[in-house]
Amino acid sequence: SQQGEEDPQALSIQEGENATMNCSYKTSINNLQWYRQNSGRGLVHLILIRSNEREKHSGRLRVTLDTSKKSSSLLITASRAADTASYFCATDARAGGFKTIFGAGTRLFVKA
Amino acid sequence: NAGVTQTPKFRVLKTGQSMTLLCAQDMNHEYMYWYRQDPGMGLRLIHYSVGEGTTAKGEVPDGYNVSRLKKQNFLLGLESAAPSQTSVYFCASNWLGEPPSEQYFGPGTRLTVT
Numbered sequence: 001s002q003q004g005e006e007d008p009q010a011l012s013i014q015e016g017e018n019a020t021m022n023c024s025y026k027t028s029i030n031n032l033q034w035y036r037q038n039s040g041r042g043l044v045h046l047i048l049i050r051s052n053e054r055e056k057h058s059g060r061l062r063v064t065l066d067t068s069k070k071s072s073s074l075l076i077t078a079s080r081a082a083d084t085a086s087y088f089c090a091t092d093a094r095a096g097g098f099k100t101i102f103g104a105g106t107r108l109f110v111k112a
Numbered sequence: 113n114a115g116v117t118q119t120p121k122f123r124v125l126k127t128g129q130s131m132t133l134l135c136a137q138d139m140n141h142e143y144m145y146w147y148r149q150d151p152g153m154g155l156r157l158i159h160y161s162v163g164e165g166t167t168a169k170g171e172v173p174d175g176y177n178v179s180r181l182k183k184q185n186f187l188l189g190l191e192s193a194a195p196s197q198t199s200v201y202f203c204a205s206n207w208l209g210e211p212p213s214e215q216y217f218g219p220g221t222r223l224t225v226t
Contacts, residue, residue, distance in 0.1 A: 042217030104154040
């Protein structure tokens with residue numbers, strides 16, 4: 001079963017707007033990561049946030065983590081058409097070994 | 113560095129045929145993974161390896177076998193392909209660490225089983 005579940009499944013916005021994607025998970029984690037996937041390509045790592053961190057920034061990306069609610073959000077500010085991609089959260093649950101579990105992803109479409 | 117490479121990029125198999133997917137990484141990573149990605153289901157872990165000569169089952173291991181004879185290579189085998197194994201297969205690798213480092217992904221292999 002999937003550990004992380006992204007919401008919404010799909011998001012369409014205009015260039016320049018902010019995009020917010022959410023991820024919920026079920027079990028305790030050590031860290032949570034966000035990845036991006038362009039159509040037909042492999043995933044590319046965006047940012048990692050540890051369980052003892054609440055917020056992290058990287059360029060136009062802002063990630064928050066609320067371990068009490070078992071949820072995380074990814075905010076992309078001032079979106080660009082090039083941000084069009086699928087975004088996945090991945091949790092390191094540590095259950096049974098070093099396995100990172102991916103959610104089903106949010107498809108973001110940024111209209112120029 | 114080439115990073116993570118996968119061969120082949122595309123393959124069409126008939127039900128019952130066998131094949132091996134090859135993953136190679138040149139970053140000296142300890143961990144390697146095989147995932148499959150189906151529409152609307154994200155990535156699911158098939159098998160993984162924490163070092164040369166070791167492998168372990170992931171979430172969906174049935175119908176697949178793997179081998180890690182060399183640190184840089186991780187092979188995924190399908191002994192008797194089934195239409196349910198039609199998918200895009202991704203290999204990934206990362207360093208041993210606490211927390212584990214980001215995973216580096218290959219470009220994927222698109223497999224169709226008819």
